[in-house]
Amino acid sequence: MRYRVLEPSSPRRPSQQSNAEPLHGRSGSPSRPVVATDALAGYSKGISLASDERSKPEMVSGVGMETVTDGSQFRKTKIVCTIGPTSNTREKLWRLADEGMNVARMNMSHGDHASHKAVIDLIKEYNKLNKHSIAVMLDTKGPEVRSGDLTEPIDMVGGQKYIFTIQEGADGSDGRISVNYDGFIDDCAEGDTLLVDGGILALKIISKTVRDVECEVIDGGIMKSRRHLNIRGKSANLPAITDKDWADIKFGVDVGVDYYALSFVRNADIIYELKRYLSKQGAKIGVLAKIESADSVSNLEDVLDAVDGAMVARGDLGAELPVEQVPLWQSRIVSGCRKRGKPVIVATNMLESMVTNPTPTRAEVSDIAIAVREGADAVMLSGETAYGAFPFKSVAVMATVAKRTENAMLSYSGTRRYGSDESEPIDWIVPPFSSSKPGSSITSVGLSEMFAYHATTMANTVKSCLLVFSRKGNMPALMSHYRPDYPIYTFTEDVHVQRRMAMYHGVTALQIDFKPDAESTFDAAIEELKARGFLRGGQLVAIVQSGRDPIWRAASTHAIQVKRVPDDPVVQPSIDD
Structure with missing residues (x-):
């Protein structure tokens, strides 16, 4: 490693702060100016949760981040939005x-x-116009056990008894309800709890035959057609990837999505099967496991070794496990991904009340804050943006x-603040040596992790953002793990890597053509950030080159240099004779 500070040869002048008025993007404009601020100047203007969304002067169009030269002005936690009827048009996607x-x-x-x-296609259009990218994640349906069609909804009352049967045609008219899964009977046992739609209704299994399961209502409610059924603490013995899922996965390859979120993962084997398929297709698509079943929890370490990231799918997880265990498993899943340097999403019911209400509950606000403090890379909205009344709010x-x-x-001292006490030692990314399975870590040796850690520490010390030049995205992913105070700007030639980085905490990726020499590329990158308002003259930047996938070096050498951003040249007014 080498460290050096490069000063510009031209004299410095006081930098001018832009007063450009932000564009709120209501007309679908792809970009708007931002205002650069001094490093660690503090956050002086905020957004009230009770205020109208049009009063947010500091929001940056498209990037989804505020003024980014100051660590306190830069939102590092990413946001995943589910697209549906209330958000699937060009104007609405632009607004999101x-x-x-x-x-x-x-x-x-x-x-x-x-x-x-x-x-x-609309998202691709947006990405093409904006240079920064929105990633696309395809969430598979997965194997599901569902009830059949009913002639009309049933008002189930506590103490009443109903029959769930694998016999086709049972429509509820005589108290018998069909189930679409022939193995349902084998999965049931007397005393088990049958949950409808994750616990909206609960029934106790009191007896069973070769075709029928008799249940008594514990928690009543309205039973509708084609409801999701599961038995608490058990996973259905269904194929991990259904025929529909394979068709959807092929569709994802054809249209070029960036991530798959694989539903109801039970063990690591299905992850490796999917990765082998993607490798044969030549598809560079990340695979995330949705941790939402009892089996996935039991096999958590192996699953996290295999995947490229994970989602804490708390809805079904809370149906298969006692609900009071969900916060504990959320922390374990987030921690497990963090230690492996893999992105993790916390999902389900984050702002559920905003499906119908314009303001969140206090508990929902706390829920988001807890996920951020634990170190989640991203938090996710489901119905809120898919069909809710207030998707943008x-x-x-x-x-x-x-x-x-x-x-x-940011006010804490020490190196690590996410997901631990400030006194906790650095937890290096879990090395792959304990596992012979492919994909157990994003690195093969410890040198890259050490370099990423020291580069992050140095950037925090000199109060600079990080400019990372990468072919495959490995180094910015490692740096994201250490959660630097300041932005990580990743420059890559590969637009796929650019989109993949949209999932990582604190990383903003830009596509750039690498020039034959490094210094010219660095200068071009700095000018690009200055043009966007992300940098200004006089600031320090830490420029990082990864030795794992060298760009300008034949030898595999990690390198970092600290450089001061040159001021714009002073234009002297002309004097007419």
Whole structure:
């Protein structure tokens, strides 16, 4: 490693702070100016959760981040938005990006390939116009056990008894309800609790035959057609990837999505199977496991070794496990991903009340803050942006809460603040030596981790952002793990890497053509950031080159240099004779 500070040869002058008025993006404009501030100047203007979303002068269009030269002004936690009927048009997608969306989630449980492709095409258009990127995540439906069609909804009352049967045609008219899974009987046992839609209704299994399961209502409610059924503490013995899932996965390859979120993962084997398929297709698509079943919790370490990231899917997880265990498992999953340097999303019911209400509950605000403090890379909105009445306010609220929580954490001392006490030692990324399975870590040796840590520490010390030049995205992913105080700007030639980085905490990726020599590329990158308002003259930047995938060096050498951003040349007024 080498460290050096480069001063500009031209004399410095006091920098001028831009007073450009921000564009709120209501007309679908892809970009708007931002205002650069002094490093660690403090956050002096904020967003009230009770205020109208149009009063947010500091939001940066598209990037979903505020003024980014100051660590306290930069939202590092990413936001995943589920796209649905209230958000699937060009204008609405632009608006979501304007409010802070970083990743668009396609829920394959709803819609068809044509409708999803239309949305993905719009996102590609947005990315092409804006240079920064919104990533696309395809969420598979997964294997599900569902009830059949009913002639009419049933008002189930506590103490009543109903029959769930694998016999087709049972429509509820005689107290018998069909189930679409022949193995349902084998999975049931007397005394088990049958949950409907994750616990909206609960029934106790009191007896069973070869075709029927008799249940007594514990927690009543309205039973409707085609409801999701599961037995608490058990996973259905269904194929991990269904025929529909494989069709959707192939669709994702064809349209070029960036991530798969694989539903109801039970063990690592299915992850490796999917990765082998993607390798044969030549597809560079990350695989995230949705941790939402009892089996996935039991096999958590192996699953996290295998995947490229994970989602804490708290809805089904709380149905298969006692609900009071969900916060504990959330912390363990986030911690497990953090130690492996892999992105993790916290999802489900983050702002559920905002599906119908314009303001969140206090508990929801705390829920987002807890996920941020634990160190989640991203937080996710589901119905709030898919079919809710206030999709844009939901994103604005989530962005505000995340940023303010991060700002409070910046006041701590020490190196690590996310997901631990400040006195806790550095937890190096889990090395791969304990596992012979492929994909157990994003690095093969410890040198890259050590370099990323020391580069992050140095950037924090000199109060500079990080400029990382990377072919494959490995080094910015490692640096994201250490949660630097300041932004990580990743420059890459690969637009796929650019989009993949949209999931990582604190990383903003830009596509750039690498020039034959490094210094010219560095200068071009700095000018690009200055043009966007992300840097200004006089600031220090830490420039990082990864030795794992060298760009300008034949030898595999990690390098870092600290450079001062040159001021713009002073233009002297002309004097007419």
